[in-house]
Amino acid sequence: MQEPLDLSPPDIPEPSLLETLLRYGLFCGAIFQLVCILAIIFPGSKTQDMDSDTQEVKSTIAIRKPKPPAVPPGKKQKKETKKKR
Numbered sequence: 001m002q003e004p005l006d007l008s009p010p011d012i013p014e015p016s017l018l019e020t021l022l023r024y025g026l027f028c029g030a031i032f033q034l035v036c037i038l039a040i041i042f043p044g045s046k047t048q049d050m051d052s053d054t055q056e057v058k059s060t061i062a063i064r065k066p067k068p069p070a071v072p073p074g075k076k077q078k079k080e081t082k083k084k085r
Contacts, residue, residue, distance in 0.1 A: 015023070
């Protein structure tokens with residue numbers, strides 16, 4: 001006659017330590033990404049404080065002398081000489 005069918009659940013091995021660490025690490029990474037995305041969408045109320053700081057930085061940058069334009073390699077700069085009379 002026929003043998004009875006084996007309907008017992010398959011043997012699934014216990015997850016190893018590395019698999020467990022990987023699983024929880026992926027969960028932590030996903031949560032961190034969601035927090036970062038939410039921080040971009042909903043910025044904090046400290047924007048007014050940061051605006052005053054950036055204005056101070058801009059004013060110090062404006063005081064500096066502008067740099068001369070960069071000369072491409074292979075071309076020599078023309079020397080500025082006074083006219084001789």
